[in-house]
Amino acid sequence: MRSLASIVLAFESIVLALVTPVMISVADIRPAIAVPVCLGLALLAIVSAGLLRFxxxxxxxxxxxxxxxxxxxxxxxxxxxxxxxxAFWVAAIVLGRRIEVAKKAHEAHEAPSS
Structure with missing residues (x-):
């Protein structure tokens, strides 16, 4: 589950960083607002990817x-x-949990026959 979620967050951090110039040039938002908001979210995505073990x-x-x-x-x-x-975030969590359950079931099935 962690690896899927970290991939989503990594790609999302790139997109969030790239939204900064769009906010400044297209939406006419002042750089003093756009930079901390977008880059702050991008940084938060990277930090949360690092904290996924918790x-x-x-x-x-x-x-x-x-x-x-x-x-x-x-x-x-x-x-x-x-x-x-x-949607990718939710899918990563749901599919990740299913993969973990399947791994545990497979390990439990394999352990007695060894």
Whole structure:
């Protein structure tokens, strides 16, 4: 589960960093606002990827998803991109849990026959 979630957060951090110039040039947001917001979210995504071994990493990752969708109020395309990344985030968690359960079941099945 951790590896899938960290991949989502890594790619999302790149997209969030690239939204900074879009906010400045297209949405006409002052750099003093756009830079800390976008790069702050990108940094939060990287930090949460590093913390995924703890529950706090998943909580921070979810905060990043809310923030990414929330940027849609400033740059409308972020509603779509944020929704995609939020869907990837949920899928990474759900599929990751299924993979972990399958691994444990496989290990439990293999252990008695050794």
């Amino acid at each position: 529950q706090a990493g998943y909580v921070l990752g979810s905060v990043v998803q809310v923030g990414a969708v929330g940027l849609g109020f400033v740059v409308s395309v972020m509603f779509v991109l944020g929704a995609f990344f939020a």
